Amino acid sequence: MKRPTSVTLLGILIFIQGLIFTVLSSFALLLFSTTLSESLPPDIASELPTVRLQDLLLAASALVMGGVGLVSSIGILRLRSWAWLMAMIAQGINLFAEMVNYTRGQANYISLVVSTIIVFYLNQRDVQIAFRVAHRRENPASVRTAEEDQAAIEEARRDVVESK
Numbered sequence: 001m002k003r004p005t006s007v008t009l010l011g012i013l014i015f016i017q018g019l020i021f022t023v024l025s026s027f028a029l030l031l032f033s034t035t036l037s038e039s040l041p042p043d044i045a046s047e048l049p050t051v052r053l054q055d056l057l058l059a060a061s062a063l064v065m066g067g068v069g070l071v072s073s074i075g076i077l078r079l080r081s082w083a084w085l086m087a088m089i090a091q092g093i094n095l096f097a098e099m100v101n102y103t104r105g106q107a108n109y110i111s112l113v114v115s116t117i118i119v120f121y122l123n124q125r126d127v128q129i130a131f132r133v134a135h136r137r138e139n140p141a142s143v144r145t146a147e148e149d150q151a152a153i154e155e156a157r158r159d160v161v162e163s164k
Contacts, residue, residue: 003079004160007130010121011077014087017114018069025062032056065090067126084131088122091115 020091032055068090075083098112121127129152 003077004126004130006124006127007076007079008122009031009088010118010127011073013114013118013121014069014076015073017118018066018071018073020068021069022064023066025059025066029056029063032059065094079130081131084122084127087118090120091122095119095123111121124154129153129159 001043006130068086072083072086072090094111094115098108098115101107102112131155133152
């Protein structure tokens with residue numbers, strides 16, 4: 001099955017999000033580790049804010065979320081059935097964290113909007129059908145028959161043509 005354009009866009013968007021999380025959190029952890037090890041010159045170290053355990057945990061969790069985003073984006077681009085669920089769980093966790101930050105007055109609106117867009121993309125009909133077909137391809141013992149798979153593919157094609 002050919003990968004729909006929306007799945008490609010979704011995979012690229014999640015990859016960029018994961019890359020940003022990974023780079024920023026790696027930089028923060030590197031900065032924290034140099035501050036804690038006191039390897040910075042005293043005049044530079046005095047300008048940096050103090051490092052709290054909460055900051056370290058947030059940076060480490062962002063690094064994990066970035067890794068999950070990178071892995072799920074590769075799975076999405078390769079149409080692996082597990083990747084859809086992994087991406088949805090990651091976006092749910094990210095949206096929850098952003099809503100908590102919003103209630104604390106520390107909202108990151110860009111991350112909130114990007115995660116919302118990704119969730120909408122994950123729930124588009126052609127994306128759903130592509131991953132449903134991919135799941136059946138990976139698990140031939142599923143309950144649907146080859147005829148039902150073909151009907152689902154034809155329905156997805158009609159929907160894509162109608163939406164253009």
